[in-house]
Amino acid sequence: MSNTITIEPVSRIEGHAKITIHLDSKNSVKTARFHVNEFRGFEKFCEGRLMWEMPGITSRICGICPASHLIASAKAGDEILAIAIPETAENLRRILTLAQWIQSHALSFFHLSSPDFLLGFDSDPAKRNVFGLMEDHRDLVRRGIRLRKFGQEVIEILGGRRIHTPWAVAGGVREPLDTGNRDSMLGWIPEAKETTRIALTLFKEVLDKYQQDIVSFGSFRSLFVGLVSDKGDLEYYHGSLRVMDGLGNVIADKLDARRYFDYFAERAESWSFLKFPYYKKLGFQRGAYRVGPLARVNICDQISTPLAEAERVQFKEMTGEAGAQNNSFYYHYARLIELLFAVEEMERLLNDPVTLGRTTRSKALINRSEGVGAAEAPRGILFHHYTVDENGVLQKVNLLIATAQNNSAMNRTVTQIATQFIDDAKLTEGILNRIEAGIRCFDPCLSCSTHALGAMPLHVQLVSEEGIILDEVKR
Amino acid sequence: MQKVDSKPRVATVWLGGCSGCHMSFLDMDERLLELADRIRLVYSPLADVKEFPRDVDVTFVEGAVSNEENEHMAHIVRRNSRYVVSLGDCAVTGNVTALRNKHSNVEIIHRSYVELADKTPSLPIQFNTVAQLLPQARPLHEYVNVDAFLHGCPPTADQIWFAVNELLEGRVPVFSTIYLRYG
Numbered sequence: 035m036s037n038t039i040t041i042e043p044v045s046r047i048e049g050h051a052k053i054t055i056h057l058d059s060k061n062s063v064k065t066a067r068f069h070v071n072e073f074r075g076f077e078k079f080c081e082g083r084l085m086w087e088m089p090g091i092t093s094r095i096c097g098i099c100p101a102s103h104l105i106a107s108a109k110a111g112d113e114i115l116a117i118a119i120p121e122t123a124e125n126l127r128r129i130l131t132l133a134q135w136i137q138s139h140a141l142s143f144f145h146l147s148s149p150d151f152l153l154g155f156d157s158d159p160a161k162r163n164v165f166g167l168m169e170d171h172r173d174l175v176r177r178g179i180r181l182r183k184f185g186q187e188v189i190e191i192l193g194g195r196r197i198h199t200p201w202a203v204a205g206g207v208r209e210p211l212d213t214g215n216r217d218s219m220l221g222w223i224p225e226a227k228e229t230t231r232i233a234l235t236l237f238k239e240v241l242d243k244y245q246q247d248i249v250s251f252g253s254f255r256s257l258f259v260g261l262v263s264d265k266g267d268l269e270y271y272h273g274s275l276r277v278m279d280g281l282g283n284v285i286a287d288k289l290d291a292r293r294y295f296d297y298f299a300e301r302a303e304s305w306s307f308l309k310f311p312y313y314k315k316l317g318f319q320r321g322a323y324r325v326g327p328l329a330r331v332n333i334c335d336q337i338s339t340p341l342a343e344a345e346r347v348q349f350k351e352m353t354g355e356a357g358a359q360n361n362s363f364y365y366h367y368a369r370l371i372e373l374l375f376a377v378e379e380m381e382r383l384l385n386d387p388v389t390l391g392r393t394t395r396s397k398a399l400i401n402r403s404e405g406v407g408a409a410e411a412p413r414g415i416l417f418h419h420y421t422v423d424e425n426g427v428l429q430k431v432n433l434l435i436a437t438a439q440n441n442s443a444m445n446r447t448v449t450q451i452a453t454q455f456i457d458d459a460k461l462t463e464g465i466l467n468r469i470e471a472g473i474r475c476f477d478p479c480l481s482c483s484t485h486a487l488g489a490m491p492l493h494v495q496l497v498s499e500e501g502i503i504l505d506e507v508k509r
Numbered sequence: 510m511q512k513v514d515s516k517p518r519v520a521t522v523w524l525g526g527c528s529g530c531h532m533s534f535l536d537m538d539e540r541l542l543e544l545a546d547r548i549r550l551v552y553s554p555l556a557d558v559k560e561f562p563r564d565v566d567v568t569f570v571e572g573a574v575s576n577e578e579n580e581h582m583a584h585i586v587r588r589n590s591r592y593v594v595s596l597g598d599c600a601v602t603g604n605v606t607a608l609r610n611k612h613s614n615v616e617i618i619h620r621s622y623v624e625l626a627d628k629t630p631s632l633p634i635q636f637n638t639v640a641q642l643l644p645q646a647r648p649l650h651e652y653v654n655v656d657a658f659l660h661g662c663p664p665t666a667d668q669i670w671f672a673v674n675e676l677l678e679g680r681v682p683v684f685s686t687i688y689l690r691y692g
């Protein structure tokens with residue numbers, strides 16, 4: 035038995051997790067593990083349900099990104115019907131996807147991560163949360179709340195409710211958008227741009243201030259995977275898969291997302307409910323990859339909207355020699371760039387006359403026995419894969435979720451931070467929070483990843499090689 | 510932990526659910542600022558305190574009791590809270606989390622970690638690190654007494670706002686029929 039430190043639960047992320055840190059006989063960090071602790075079994079219990087129900091059921095995988103599951107599920111349904119959806123429906127689904135990005139990225143930055151940035155990693159844990167932040171940074175918190183509200187309101191206008199709307203269906207969407215509602219969405223755009231700009235300024239100050247700390251925040255080469263458009267633009271709805279290595283070389287391009295199973299496999303480990311996907315061609319170790327904002331901003335050749343593109347150029351300059359940004363702390367930066375893109379892109383779509391079209395649904399019966407739907411969820415690419423019988427009754431379901439695809443990277447990040455900050459087997463509050471903050475870079479959604487979630491007390495134990503408890507911290 | 514001020518102490522807890530109920534809590538939007546003036550959030554997945562405190566006035570619980578840790582937590586919550594509220598259909602009925610109940614744990618684990626994993630399958634069964642699933646996911650009130658129930662998947666932000674206000678006034682919320690819906 036080697037020495038073990040446990041952090042339980044990892045808080046201010048979306049889900050149920052703990053961390054153990056294993057020390058060797060000299061009390062240096064050997065390895066660290068990020069354990070995901072719950073499991074809900076969607077891949078089994080969806081068997082026997084109707085394909086038509088899946089958008090409604092699978093959105094319940096996750097209350098933070100239900101709209102992304104809704105879209106991936108509806109797209110898998112489109113494949114099974116073997117039809118093209120109306121142009122208007124595609125625009126509306128795109129708007130929904132962007133609204134989902136906006137609310138989720140705002141949540142990640144303002145509600146969950148900014149307490150670390152503004153109050154400090156070593157500040158009082160009783161106050162280090164969004165409610166604590168309201169005391170001294172009320173206006174900023176109000177802005178963050180309103181940015182998230184904007185995303186949620188767009189979802190509500192389109193789908194009739196904020197969380198778990200059943201609005202997207204195989205073949206399109208249920209309701210068109212009218213001019214009045216379109217205008218009220220447009221009304222939010224200036225404020226949303228301004229808030230995102232403020233967040234970017236704030237984040238750049240944080241980058242300067244914490245230069246020392248962040249060198250070990252998950253800085254290593256890995257593959258990056260995500261969608262790009264035909265022209266190589268940042269993409270979130272259609273497009274094809276690109277794989278980039280840590281030096282910025284594109285090692286695979288224009289892969290059909292519907293054949294994800296040809297390129298990726300998942301491995302299970304006995305100590306976590308979250309599996310470890312990898313790029314098959316390079317094997318389990320070398321094939322570890324990252325998805326989500328950092329990956330998307332790394333792999334694209336450009337962003338199609340001007341403000342976000344200007345930021346992307348700055349972001350690229352910070353990557354130095356390597357053609358890709360390998361430091362996971364820059365997830366936060368990439369997330370804000372995507373926020374800006376989402377606001378600009380939504381404005382473009384809202385001003386497109388096609389968006390106000392009246393035909394939003396194509397109808398067909400079951401024409402194929404298999405369908406894969408892929409979409410870029412806030413945390414990365416998401417795949418829903420269904421096999422059905424001739425009546426549309428599900429025979430098999432596979433879900434490959436964004437957060438799982440960052441699992442290897444999250445484990446490496448925790449190990450790196452632990453190695454840097456743990457000395458002589460001593461624990462401090464600030465160290466623990468740094469480790470958690472490393473995890474928060476990825477904004478993991480454990481609700482999604484295991485189709486599960488929860489929260490538990492922090493209990494850190496440092497256990498010697500003989501299994502004796504050397505140190506213990508609770509808070 | 511000792512009381513730092515006289516504000517009511519509120520906690521939120523996440524068991525076997527999707528976090529949607531917590532997101533609906535955040536959907537109170539600007540009202541959260543008002544709430545922050547009136548309450549102290551002493552424990553929540555949104556905050557950093559890791560050990561469930563003593564002497565909590567109101568605890569909102571999202572999710573079904575699905576594994577051994579959820580069960581353990583349910584008892585800790587009950588022992589230390591004046592009011593316990595089931596927040597949303599998973600806590601109230603089991604809902605989506607309980608859809609697994611028609612299968613055995615072996616079946617659902619086999620599906621995800623053997624059939625849908627590569628050729629070196631290994632099951633998540635180190636129960637000193639991951640929590641063991643209970644045979645079924647069950648509603649919270651089958652394990653502990655619950656004082657109020659918020660229906661909905663998730664309950665709406667208005668419904669949660671109403672409940673918070675009633676509880677802060679020391680009244681158990683009685684919902685008018687518009688709030689009595691599932692799904």
Ligand code: SF4
Nearest residue numbers: 526527529597599662
């Ligand atoms: S009641 Fe609905 S929203 Fe709440 S946790 Fe359960 S599935 Fe999610």
